[in-house]
Amino acid sequence: MLYLSPSPSEICLTLRTTFRLLLIFGACAHGLFASEPPAKKIDLSQFPAQTVESVVVPVPSEVFAVLDQMGNPNWRAELGPKKSFGATTDRAQDALLLGTVIADGFIAVEAEDSERVKEIGRNVLTLAEAINVRKSVVARSNSIVEKADAREWDAVRREFDGALQDVNQAMAELNDDQLAQLVSLGGWLRGTEALTSIVEDKYTSERAELLHQPLLVDYFLKQLDVMSPRLRRNELVGKIRGSLGRIDPLVSKASGEDIKPAAVTEIHGITSAMVKLIRPTAD
């Protein structure tokens, strides 16, 4: 009988894994304790500027998870007529376009329209090809089609979240981080267009609160400001930069203050105009 003894590296790996598990389970089992309680209040201005340099940008599912709790909006109306978008000759526009189409995917999931979800999944692939990241989203696209067929909506959402992240990661690997930012921005614009429409349709201060996203608007503005001169000179990117600056004060309410219906309408108008610029063939 052949007996294979574990190599030293395997033993190390096993010990290391065991150690990790002991730490994790120990922490869970023994519950809550800390060396000293955290400060009840901190002065955020004491943090040097360079320490607050990273932003956790939410995935679209986080917004839709909240929307799920707010009745049953007419998502089919938000989805609009059936339309697939082809690539343009402008990579910046293609990146923005891809973001808007991924956002359409979330709206189609909300509408529980499996045919549209599948079409959008295929459209994502076409546009991903235009910006050289097709390979990274093939598996996602197939999975979107498969899960839409099975009407596994939560799983489809996760695949769209994943597609967005895969695109970002693939572009970062190609040193195209700035185009990746445009994909995220396109998604945010289309998502906000739909969200403001839903909020306008049945305004409550609770629904409008979802638009309180000054951090994200500020983040996108900063990203646009540090883009390469070539991208900053891009006419579409320039127009979006200008429009985003108009949204900033509308979503930056003071603590406890509501975002008023007029502000919702204004944000909707601005985002709709931007989405039309990104995909002028939509009408």
Place this chain on the structure above:
Amino acid sequence: MKPLPAKTPLRIPSLLACAAILLAPALAYVDDAMSFAYEAANPYAEKGWIIREDAWGGDLGQGEKKAVTAQLFRGNSYTFFLATDVETASLRVNIYDAEGNLAESKSWQRGPFAYAEIKPRATGTYYLVVEVISSPEERTGWALVYGFHR
């Protein structure tokens, strides 16, 4: 500090494998930290929490703090998992609102792991304050991952 690439939220073993490959060249110091953080998140994924595919990370000296800003939405619950590969180090993470008030509903820290949970009272900006309480290393690599559910 920047978001770290990762893959596949709920399939933790494949995630660890991908993460190891992706991070190896430039970010080896947070590679293990990230795998620790995902391991800590794993039981929550099994309970239905959606664990994000991204991770955030960097390194800090002893006693140093760093704030990571996050957009959180009222109506969701969030959990944050912080870890380091320095096994004798001690870390913590706490959540503050835009006015600097402690906002978490629960937190714990044990050695190289720390955890904080929040059900935001308002939609808006929050600050995740990451701290290395003690460490034998001059710089301690850390990684933060998070999950949410409605």
